[in-house]
Amino acid sequence: MITVDSLRQAIAAHLGKELTPEVAAAIEQAAIDRTDRAIDPGQFASLEVRGLSFQVERFEQVLPELLPLHEAHFAETEKHLDGFALRPNYDYMTERERTGSLLQFTARDTKTGTLVGNIRMYLAYSMHTGTLVATEDTFYLLPAYRRGMAAIRFWQYMERAVVDVLGAREICTDSKTVNKVHRLNEYLGYRHVANKYVKTFPEREACHV
Secondary structure (H helix, E strand, O other), rough: OOHHHHHHHHHHHHOOOOOOHHHHHHHHHHHHHHOOOOOOHHHOOEEEEOOOEEEEEEEEEEEEEHHHHHHHHHHOOOOOEEEEOOOOOHHHHHHHHHHOOEEEEEEEEOOOOOOEEEEEEEEOOOOOOEEEEEEEEEEEHHHHHHHOOEEEHHHHHHHHHHHHHOOOOOEOOOOOOEEEEEEHHHHHOOOOOOOOOOOOOOOOOOOOO
């Protein structure tokens, strides 16, 4: 990520030099802010609910475990993307975590420690209200673990983390038409404020203008 301050410092270090491609590349490389500002998972207490353990973990560290869940989730809920391959941009997600704008929640089987579910939230300050907004990217539990109130308790755990600990004033989520997550949303007090429409097109070669 390039910030204004990091760019200024990078340019200042090269003042007076001819702007060759090599110097431009050096400025760009120096301007990339690699400071790790990830939210510390240690500030969130874990919670055990009927054989499941909920906690916050580093996305970068649990990514290998997340891959099969991501594939299962995509196959179950993205029916409208028939013909599309799953090509997630994990580098971007990792970078979002390092800037403190991604928070990864995990659900594990308390007996085996196996990762069986996850919630991933993006954090940003609203351009309209200036308040912190948490937006759901992923919410998934393996079917075998969707018993009782497990999904609700997992979601409530996330709510307490982003609201009580981080100070979010708004949580945004959606519900695919192929499942009934809207029932969970409404049960938890979420209001229906918009409808989302998607139009897909066949893959074509890029047209360079």
